[in-house]
Amino acid sequence: MKLLTANFVQCSVKACSATPKCFPLHFDQQTADVPLELAHEDVDFSPEFVYNMLPRIDWPALTTTARELGNNMLPETKPEIENPNAPEHEQLLRDLHTLLLETQIIQGSMRCENCGHIYFIRDSIPNFLLPGHLVQ
Amino acid sequence: MPEYLILLAQTHESFRKAELESVAAYEGVEVDLSHHDEQSPFLYVTLEDDDQARRLVRRSILSRAIYEVWGKADSEAALHEDVRARSSSEFDKYKTASFKFDFISFRGSRVKAEQRDIFESFDYLGFDGPIKMRNPEEIFAIIEDYKPSFHSNVDKPRLRHIFFGRFLAYSQRDVVDKFDLKKRRYIGTTSFDAELALISCNIALTGPGKIVYDPFAGTGSFLVAISHFGAMALGSDIDGRQIRGKKNRNITTNYHQYSLQNYFLDTFISDFTHNPIRASFKLDAIVCDPPYGVREGLKVLGSRDSERYAAGKPTVLENGDLSHLRPDYIPPKKPYHFDALLDDLLEFAARNLVDEGRLCCWMPTANEDYGQREIPAHSDLELISNCVQEFNRWSRRLLTYVRKVRVAGIQDSDRPRGKRVYLEEQFRDKYFRGFSEKPK
Numbered sequence: 001m002k003l004l005t006a007n008f009v010q011c012s013v014k015a016c017s018a019t020p021k022c023f024p025l026h027f028d029q030q031t032a033d034v035p036l037e038l039a040h041e042d043v044d045f046s047p048e049f050v051y052n053m054l055p056r057i058d059w060p061a062l063t064t065t066a067r068e069l070g071n072n073m074l075p076e077t078k079p080e081i082e083n084p085n086a087p088e089h090e091q092l093l094r095d096l097h098t099l100l101l102e103t104q105i106i107q108g109s110m111r112c113e114n115c116g117h118i119y120f121i122r123d124s125i126p127n128f129l130l131p132g133h134l135v136q
Numbered sequence: 137m138p139e140y141l142i143l144l145a146q147t148h149e150s151f152r153k154a155e156l157e158s159v160a161a162y163e164g165v166e167v168d169l170s171h172h173d174e175q176s177p178f179l180y181v182t183l184e185d186d187d188q189a190r191r192l193v194r195r196s197i198l199s200r201a202i203y204e205v206w207g208k209a210d211s212e213a214a215l216h217e218d219v220r221a222r223s224s225s226e227f228d229k230y231k232t233a234s235f236k237f238d239f240i241s242f243r244g245s246r247v248k249a250e251q252r253d254i255f256e257s258f259d260y261l262g263f264d265g266p267i268k269m270r271n272p273e274e275i276f277a278i279i280e281d282y283k284p285s286f287h288s289n290v291d292k293p294r295l296r297h298i299f300f301g302r303f304l305a306y307s308q309r310d311v312v313d314k315f316d317l318k319k320r321r322y323i324g325t326t327s328f329d330a331e332l333a334l335i336s337c338n339i340a341l342t343g344p345g346k347i348v349y350d351p352f353a354g355t356g357s358f359l360v361a362i363s364h365f366g367a368m369a370l371g372s373d374i375d376g377r378q379i380r381g382k383k384n385r386n387i388t389t390n391y392h393q394y395s396l397q398n399y400f401l402d403t404f405i406s407d408f409t410h411n412p413i414r415a416s417f418k419l420d421a422i423v424c425d426p427p428y429g430v431r432e433g434l435k436v437l438g439s440r441d442s443e444r445y446a447a448g449k450p451t452v453l454e455n456g457d458l459s460h461l462r463p464d465y466i467p468p469k470k471p472y473h474f475d476a477l478l479d480d481l482l483e484f485a486a487r488n489l490v491d492e493g494r495l496c497c498w499m500p501t502a503n504e505d506y507g508q509r510e511i512p513a514h515s516d517l518e519l520i521s522n523c524v525q526e527f528n529r530w531s532r533r534l535l536t537y538v539r540k541v542r543v544a545g546i547q548d549s550d551r552p553r554g555k556r557v558y559l560e561e562q563f564r565d566k567y568f569r570g571f572s573e574k575p576k
């Protein structure tokens with residue numbers, strides 16, 4: 001699962017979706033069975049795509065996720081970019097590209113802060129199915 | 137404005153106009169297609185210039201090619217007259233270029249010698265350039281269409297239409313073969329026809345810089361089609377086995393087969409009625425074939441036994457473990473109504489599509505229901521096309537909706553949504569009784 005995806009998935013329990021705590025899901029507690037594993041996978045850089053995603057990114061959630069995964073380099077506020085092809089923005093867009101599209105969570109788990117339910121990621125695929133008692 | 141001929145594929149005729157309109161919208165080409173005829177492979181259009189013409193077919197799956205019109209008529213003699221009258225000023229431009237002639241016939245044919253005679257009858261064009269069968273600078277085409285004859289062994293087919301013109305560009309029709317399911321490494325029982333998947337993506341205006349989502353991804357038939365057009369593909373499915381595939385045959389290996397890894401975003405396992413995508417995250421398009429439960433009854437998360445989980449407590453196993461934390465845990469599922477799923481899909485699309493983003497979804501209809509089967513509607517979505525693919529006793533439709541532009545200050549939820557009456561007997565039930573007798 002890429003970090004871009006982590007920035008738009010929340011707890012799928014209906015009762016949680018009304019609370020602000022359902023997003024983002026947290027990577028701060030991992031289990032011994034499915035230890036956190038990250039990998040870098042090359043993806044061709046498209047300034048246009050990163051630029052289009054920027055307004056859709058929830059920045060505070062992204063900084064939280066990045067911090068929980070060991071990256072403290074993100075600025076506190078979302079950078080503003082007017083023209084994706086301006087040379088002065090290229091490095092920033094490349095860094096975001098690497099973070100959002102090239103950082104893979106191969107396995108691990110995500111925790112909902114509201115209900116405490118844990119979603120596992122295996123072979124890069126997160127599983128959002130719910131046990132019977134959390135379905136309404 | 138100059139006139140052009142779009143040569144169309146004689147397949148999925150009822151999708152051709154919708155596809156071309158979408159390609160025109162995507163490419164910003166202004167064109168009138170209102171005279172499109174489903175019976176004919178010819179579509180004459182007027183366009184600003186050659187560049188607009190090339191752009192009109194370069195993404196298209198149901199066009200074959202586009203030509204600059206030099207002449208058109210209903211007989212050979214009249215064709216020459218028209219070419220002289222219409223295009224004499226063009227002849228000199230191609231005097232020295234290397235060239236070849238193409239000959240294309242519909243519902244009829246000519247032997248080689250006849251074809252050569254026809255080529256030679258164009259000697260007044262005065263082309264002095266070399267004839268090159270490979271990579272010529274210019275290709276000129278003669279395209280004929282014959283009246284269908286009912287006694288083909290007696291009647292000689294009669295010429296209905298003959299065209300002469302300069303070739304400009306091919307479409308993407310060759311991609312259909314590349315994505316053919318027969319050659320795809322990972323497929324399943326629900327894999328979707330490659331050609332119609334590509335057409336669906338075209339109608340959804342899929343392209344670079346966009347995220348396009350299939351919530352019923354299965355083995356990823358739509359995902360590779362989405363990626364082919366340069367968008368980032370996102371897919372989910374309730375069936376984890378299909379999403380994961382086998383070790384050496386799965387969605388990722390399909391991406392490698394087509395060298396499209398750069399356009400793969402993610403897949404996740406999820407029930408559509410408990411979708412984890414946050415409401416504020418907007419998608420550029422949604423393309424899908426919702427499960428109508430022919431292969432397997434339509435299921436969503438939940439239990440048939442409403443009492444069992446009513447207390448909201450997890451199930452504890454005899455050894456004290458919580459059952460849902462075991463690696464082999466299978467969440468309970470319950471049957472669901474296909475029409476309810478479609479309504480959920482429209483609700484989701486209205487919530488999560490960008491303004492003017494498109495939802496393209498397939499819906500099956502038993503022919504006996506034709507007319508009474510309601511097309512799902514939502515007050516925030518505008519239905520812009522409804523294409524039908526006919527089978528013997530049933531058909532399926534590709535419905536395309538556009539997310540209306542959101543108006544500041546008006547909450548979406550303030551707008552009422554039409555409630556539909558669901559058909560009592562579901563499509564799946566009809567399918568299995570062969571659409572024959574009415575059930576008791």
